[in-house]
Every structure is written in C-alpha cells, then in structure tokens.
Amino acid sequence: MKEILRDIGAIARALDSISNIEFKELDLTKGQYLYVIRICENPGIIQEKVAELLKVDRTTASRAIQKLVIKGFVDKRFDAHNKKNKHLFPTEKSLALYPLLKREGDYSNERALDGFSDEEIDCIHHLLERVRHNIEIDWDYVKKGQQRHY
Amino acid sequence: MKEILRDIGAIARALDSISNIEFKELDLTKGQYLYVIRICENPGIIQEKVAELLKVDRTTASRAIQKLVIKGFVDKRFDAHNKKNKHLFPTEKSLALYPLLKREGDYSNERALDGFSDEEIDCIHHLLERVRHNIEIDWDYVKKGQQRHY
DNA sequence: CGTTTTTTGTTGCAAATACAACAAAAATTT
DNA sequence: AAATTTTTGTTGTATTTGCAACAAAAAACG
Numbered sequence: 193m194k195e196i197l198r199d200i201g202a203i204a205r206a207l208d209s210i211s212n213i214e215f216k217e218l219d220l221t222k223g224q225y226l227y228v229i230r231i232c233e234n235p236g237i238i239q240e241k242v243a244e245l246l247k248v249d250r251t252t253a254s255r256a257i258q259k260l261v262i263k264g265f266v267d268k269r270f271d272a273h274n275k276k277n278k279h280l281f282p283t284e285k286s287l288a289l290y291p292l293l294k295r296e297g298d299y300s301n302e303r304a305l306d307g308f309s310d311e312e313i314d315c316i317h318h319l320l321e322r323v324r325h326n327i328e329i330d331w332d333y334v335k336k337g338q339q340r341h342y
Numbered sequence: 343m344k345e346i347l348r349d350i351g352a353i354a355r356a357l358d359s360i361s362n363i364e365f366k367e368l369d370l371t372k373g374q375y376l377y378v379i380r381i382c383e384n385p386g387i388i389q390e391k392v393a394e395l396l397k398v399d400r401t402t403a404s405r406a407i408q409k410l411v412i413k414g415f416v417d418k419r420f421d422a423h424n425k426k427n428k429h430l431f432p433t434e435k436s437l438a439l440y441p442l443l444k445r446e447g448d449y450s451n452e453r454a455l456d457g458f459s460d461e462e463i464d465c466i467h468h469l470l471e472r473v474r475h476n477i478e479i480d481w482d483y484v485k486k487g488q489q490r491h492y
Numbered sequence: 493c494g495t496t497t498t499t500t501g502t503t504g505c506a507a508a509t510a511c512a513a514c515a516a517a518a519a520t521t522t
Numbered sequence: 523a524a525a526t527t528t529t530t531g532t533t534g535t536a537t538t539t540g541c542a543a544c545a546a547a548a549a550a551c552g
Binding site: 193194195196197199200201202203204205206207208209210213214226245246247248249295296297298299300301302303304305306307308312313314315316317319320321322323324326327328329330331334335340342 | 343344345346347349350351352353354355356357358359360363364376395396397398399445446447448449450451452453454455456457458462463464465466467469470471472473474476477478479480481484485490492
Binding site: 209212213216222238239240250251254255258276277278 | 499
C-alpha cells in the first residue's frame with residue numbers, strides 16, 4: 193500500500209518548525225502564528241471554530257488565545273445577544289503583522305511546490321482537500337470519544 | 343496562488359491527535375508512537391537520524407527516547423568502534439506492539455485515501471515525496487541558523 | 493414549558509516540545 | 523600531526539499541548 197501519512201507528518205512538522213523559528217522575533221511563540229492568521233482572516237470567529245479549522249484541542253485554543261489577548265494580538269468581545277460565544281478580533285498590532293505572516297506562508301508554499309507545473313499544483317491541491325475532508329470525519333468521530341475499528 | 347500548506351498542517355494535526363488518543367491505552371504518551379515505529383523499522387538507527395526522519399528537534403528526540411528506554415520500549419546500545427553514536431533497538435515489548443501500530447497507521451492511510459483511484463493514490467504519493475524533498479532543504483537551512491528571504 | 497442534549501469555554505494536571513548552551517567524539521582540513 | 527569544523531548527544535529553562543473534569547449558556551426535544 194502507498195503510504196502518504198508519514199510524508200504529510202514530516203512536511204507539517206518541518207514547516208511548523210521553520211515558521212516558529214522565523215516568527216520568534218515577532219514575539220510569537222510556538223504555534224501562535226496559526227491563531228493570529230486565522231483570526232485576521234476571520235474577524236469575529238469564535239474559539240471553537242478556530243480549534244476546528246486548525247484541528248487542535250479546544251483547550252489548547254483556549255489557552256493560546258488567552259496568551260494572545262494578554263500580549264495584545266487579539267481582542268475578545270462578548271456578544272450582546274449570546275452570553276456564551278466570545279468573538280475574536282485582530283488588534284492593530286496583528287493587522288500590522290499580518291502581511292508579513294502571509295508573505296512567509298506564501299513563500300513556504302512556493303518553496304514546497306518548487307518545480308511543480310500548474311497542473312501538478314492543481315492536482316495536489318484538490319487531492320489534499322479530499323484527504324482533509326476524509327480525515328475530518330475520523331477526527332470528529334474519535335474526538336467525540338468513539339472507537340475506530342482497525 | 344493555490345495554498346496547500348494549511349491542509350497539510352490540519353491533516354497532520356488531526357491524524358496525530360487520533361493516533362495519540364488511540365495509543366494512550368498502550369502506555370504511549372503524545373508522539374511516542376512515532377519513535378517506536380521508526381525504531382522497530384530501523385533497528386540500530388541513531389537518534390540524530392530519527393530526528394531527521396521525523397523532522398523534530400534533536401533535543402526532543404533525545405528526551406522522547408530517554409522516556410522510551412525507561413518504559414522498556416527501546417534499548418540503547420553503545421558502539422564498540424564509536425563512542426559517540428548510540429544505536430537504538432526495539433525491545434520485545436515494542437516488537438509485540440508494532441503490528442498494532444502498523445495496522446492503525448495503515449487504517450488511517452486507507453481512511454485518508456477513501457474514494458481515491460489507484461492513479462490518484464499514485465499521483466498524490468509522488469507529489470508529496472517531492473514536496474517533502476523541497477521542504478527538507480529549507481528545514482535544514484533554517485535549522486542551521488540561516489535566514490530565508492521572503 | 494420543562495427536561496435533556498449539545499455547544500462553548502475554562503482550569504487542574506501531566507507531559508511533550510524546542511531554543512540555548514554546553515560537551516565530547518569524530519571527521520575534515522591545513 | 524595539529525587545528526578546525528561537523529556530528530551527535532545531553533541538560534536548563536520556558537513554553538505549548540491536551541485529556542479530565544467541570545460549568546453554564548443555548549438549542550433540541552418531549
């Protein structure tokens with residue numbers, strides 16, 4: 193059987209490692225850049241959805257965002273009509289940072305796809321979307337405490 | 343530009359999360375399954391190479407393997423001709439566990455590729471290998487303290 | 493309308509992760 | 523052969539990560 197998961201894991205760890213090193217000087221510690229980018233691109237989003245986008249635990253997102261609020265990267269606003277949801281907004285500080293974060297991500301993407309034709313880029317893009325969708329199903333299932341049978 | 347890194351990150355986190363939950367009952371804490379599998383498949387490998395395969399920091403691998411030795415999953419043997427290298431071997435305990443770990447990985451792979459034709463599987467496999475190779479270059483570069491320009 | 497379930501969020505732990513800084517052996521260069 | 527660089531490995535310290543366990547609001551259900 194053709195194995196793709198190990199490559200995906202290694203690629204993801206390598207890229208995360210690179211970004212963490214590069215963003216250290218921006219006062220963003222491990223993983224925080226992920227949240228800043230998502231909140232900049234989805235102002236008003238709630239924590240639960242951020243965790244779902246990133247596929248991290250709800251508690252991890254909770255604490256990461258707490259830190260970002262303290263550091264002044266994120267604003268947490270309460271909904272007038274809903275006492276439970278807390279909407280997240282980027283501050284001026286993150287908005288100013290966003291272009292740099294985006295450029296780094298784009299650069300990594302270009303580097304990752306170095307030597308790929310337009311057709312190949314299209315192809316891997318679509319295939320990965322399908323993998324993501326497939327895996328989301330199992331993630332939701334296992335995260336809810338269900339057992340997979342293998 | 344077509345963005346593939348976010349999907350790769352999300353897929354990797356989701357899969358890692360699933361495996362960690364499923365392997366908890368085997369007394370393997372977060373991430374340890376990765377090391378056990380690699381050492382079972384590459385008996386005699388040294389730590390530095392494990393870190394390189396997985397794309398984790400050398401210090402992370404060092405401590406993870408320390409724990410695995412204490413727990414009886416890994417044997418560390420010294421080389422008679424080389425005082426620096428420490429060769430890693432699976433114990434009976436890990437070898438007994440290996441088939442289960444492998445089966446889980448294979449199952450996740452199947453789930454990830456659900457609905458894919460043989461051609462599509464081949465395609466994503468080759469394209470990911472190329473991405474991995476591309477990213478390895480930058481990983482080595484940045485990990486050695488060099489600056490990327492973006 | 494009242495009860496049950498789901499959603500959203502937080503803390504208490506326990507543990508992994510990784511940058512700095514260091515050390516020593518091995519390999520390379522001069 | 524001696525000096526330098528690279529490889530391999532470890533600890534100190536700071537931080538993230540996430541399962542349990544909990545809470546409260548909101549939504550679904552009878």
